[in-house]
Amino acid sequence: MKGYMKGKSKKAKGKKPDQSVAVSLFAFCLLPFAFCLPPMNSVLAIANVTVKELYRRKDFYVLFVLSALIILVAGAANFFNDDKIVRYLKELCLLLIWISALVIAVTTAARQIPAEREQRTIFPLLAKPVTRGQVIAGKFLGCWLATGLALVMFYVFLAVVSGSREHAWPLLNYFQAAWLQWMFLGVVIAMAVLGSIVFAAPSSNSTILLIVVVGILLLGGHLNQVALEQAEPMRSVTYTIYFLIPHLEWFDVRDLVVHDQGLIAWWAVAAASAYALIYTVFFLFAAWVAFRRKALNT
Amino acid sequence: MDAIVKIENLRAEYGGAVPKVALQGLNLTVNAGEVFGFLGPNGAGKTTTMNVLLGFVNATSGTAQLFGVDVRQPIARQRIGYLPELTYYYKFLTAEEILRFYAKIFGIAKSEIESCIDAVLKLVELDHARKRQIKTYSKGMQQRVGLAQALINNPDLLILDEPTSGLDPIGRMQVRQIILRLKNEGKTVFFSSHELGEVETVCDRVAILAGGELKAEGSVSDLTQKYNAPLEQTFLKIIGYK
Ligand SMILES: Nc1ncnc2c1ncn2[C@@H]1O[C@H](COP(=O)(O)OP(=O)(O)OP(=O)(O)O)[C@@H](O)[C@H]1O
Ligand SMILES: [Mg+2]
Numbered sequence: 078m079k080g081y082m083k084g085k086s087k088k089a090k091g092k093k094p095d096q097s098v099a100v101s102l103f104a105f106c107l108l109p110f111a112f113c114l115p116p117m118n119s120v121l122a123i124a125n126v127t128v129k130e131l132y133r134r135k136d137f138y139v140l141f142v143l144s145a146l147i148i149l150v151a152g153a154a155n156f157f158n159d160d161k162i163v164r165y166l167k168e169l170c171l172l173l174i175w176i177s178a179l180v181i182a183v184t185t186a187a188r189q190i191p192a193e194r195e196q197r198t199i200f201p202l203l204a205k206p207v208t209r210g211q212v213i214a215g216k217f218l219g220c221w222l223a224t225g226l227a228l229v230m231f232y233v234f235l236a237v238v239s240g241s242r243e244h245a246w247p248l249l250n251y252f253q254a255a256w257l258q259w260m261f262l263g264v265v266i267a268m269a270v271l272g273s274i275v276f277a278a279p280s281s282n283s284t285i286l287l288i289v290v291v292g293i294l295l296l297g298g299h300l301n302q303v304a305l306e307q308a309e310p311m312r313s314v315t316y317t318i319y320f321l322i323p324h325l326e327w328f329d330v331r332d333l334v335v336h337d338q339g340l341i342a343w344w345a346v347a348a349a350s351a352y353a354l355i356y357t358v359f360f361l362f363a364a365w366v367a368f369r370r371k372a373l374n375t
Numbered sequence: 376m377d378a379i380v381k382i383e384n385l386r387a388e389y390g391g392a393v394p395k396v397a398l399q400g401l402n403l404t405v406n407a408g409e410v411f412g413f414l415g416p417n418g419a420g421k422t423t424t425m426n427v428l429l430g431f432v433n434a435t436s437g438t439a440q441l442f443g444v445d446v447r448q449p450i451a452r453q454r455i456g457y458l459p460e461l462t463y464y465y466k467f468l469t470a471e472e473i474l475r476f477y478a479k480i481f482g483i484a485k486s487e488i489e490s491c492i493d494a495v496l497k498l499v500e501l502d503h504a505r506k507r508q509i510k511t512y513s514k515g516m517q518q519r520v521g522l523a524q525a526l527i528n529n530p531d532l533l534i535l536d537e538p539t540s541g542l543d544p545i546g547r548m549q550v551r552q553i554i555l556r557l558k559n560e561g562k563t564v565f566f567s568s569h570e571l572g573e574v575e576t577v578c579d580r581v582a583i584l585a586g587g588e589l590k591a592e593g594s595v596s597d598l599t600q601k602y603n604a605p606l607e608q609t610f611l612k613i614i615g616y617k
Binding site for chain 2: 207
């Protein structure tokens with residue numbers, strides 16, 4: 078803990094306040110991991126293997142290459158030189174990035190533990206001095222880092238393509254948008270891990286989760302208005318749902334990139350990250366509770 | 376003598392529409408330095424016993440301990456090596472990557488990991504294939520990876536579920552030699568097998584299980600004397616085969 082504080086303040090010194098906030102934001106997200114340092118060995122080893130599997134399986138690339146291709150084509154279409162069309166294309170690309178990243182995150186995270194059980198690799202693994210909590214944490218971390226990597230590639234690609242056309246480089250906007258999307262994916266991956274233990278089949282888990290996430294993204298913010306229009310008892314029920322669900326729609330700040338708006342206040346980004354972190358930890362904890370006493374070969 | 380494995384009044388059930396009792400009233404002790412053979416017909420409950428010892432299956436009642444620690448504690452598994460009955464490893468990893476992964480989980484010091492990997496790969500004779508992904512391995516080679524990962528932490532107790540299944544005659548002989556070598560190093564080996572010949576040559580004591588219950592326990596010579604028949608006949612008599 079002390080080392081982390083020192084590293085942070087050293088890095089922060091002599092830089093623009095914006096950057097120091099970004100750095101501390103990053104450090105803040107690593108904070109929960111600092112608390113479980115001794116057992117981190119195993120968690121990191123599991124995460125490492127998870128990431129390795131993801132890049133050695135070729136199916137991951139299909140989506141990636143496809144998105145890159147479309148972004149490229151969209152970039153090439155820039156010759157219209159019409160502001161509206163450029164913006165429209167950018168919006169399309171971002172939508173694509175959101176969908177691709179969501180699909181990658183959900184399908185890979187939902188597959189992890191069921192695949193381990195089905196292929197029986199879970200047995201030699203759990204025969205080692207590793208707790209089931211560490212397995213869950215490792216799987217989560219692996220998927221989250223892998224999707225983070227995919228996000229970085231997506232956004233760098235988008236920034237390069239659109240930057241080379243527009244000659245504008247709003248890097249911090251890109252950073253905020255990508256960061257918040259990564260936080261969003263953290264919650265989604267944690268939900269997928271929980272689902273993979275509760276539901277038997279990964280495909281049904283993925284489907285349900287995609288519907289829930291898209292539902293929250295589209296409707297989550299409006300549930301309170303929906304509640305107002307309803308009669309009791311549905312009204313209270315809707316309100317309760319509104320207050321309990323993770324408001325994933327808050328993390329969708331695509332406009333930030335499309336319309337080159339001013340940056341979001343850094344404290345708000347930090348607060349949103351903390352909010353995402355709380356839900357992530359909650360879902361992972363629930364996953365651990367469900368997995369802890371589960372007999373493994375039934 | 377120290378009991379390395381201690382099972383008392385163990386009962387284990389598999390859930391489902393009709394719960395299935397896989398083990399009942401099982402008492403078993405494996406002492407330090409012993410090679411202990413675990414015999415029984417298909418479905419007797421050998422794998423289930425091992426699953427309980429490794430914490431995969433929860434006992435309905437009774438207790439199981441490794442090194443005096445309840446099997447539900449992860450630390451009970453620090454000093455054991457385990458070879459599962461069906462060996463499937465991460466297909467997309469190479470043998471050395473898989474061993475490195477497990478070595479990290481055991482918390483083996485970075486400086487020692489590579490030499491540990493070299494040693495076990497040499498022992499199971501997979502040196503030539505160490506950089507190939509497991510999915511390109513034959514069944515016997517996968518079984519060897521299994522043995523290698525069971526030995527990576529230089530365990531004091533080995534739990535092997537049918538270690539010679541799928542191996543060629545040379546491989547079987549090598550497994551016997553590995554077991555005997557470990558015994559000479561003072562390690563404890565608890566393994567299940569259907570190969571009575573191999574059991575006879577390496578085991579200090581055996582237990583015979585049938586229908587989830589312990590039918591006999593003791594040294595091979597004691598049992599064959601008691602039933603006045605070679606081990607195969609003795610085995611058949613004990614499990615009640617007519
Ligand atoms: N997952 C399971 N669900 C329900 N019953 C099971 C399960 N696994 C094993 N059983 C039952 O438990 C009993 C013991 O099985 P176990 O696998 O322990 O036998 P075994 O002695 O290892 O046999 P083998 O020599 O074939 O490996 C069997 O009757 C089997 O049908
Ligand atoms: Mg078996």
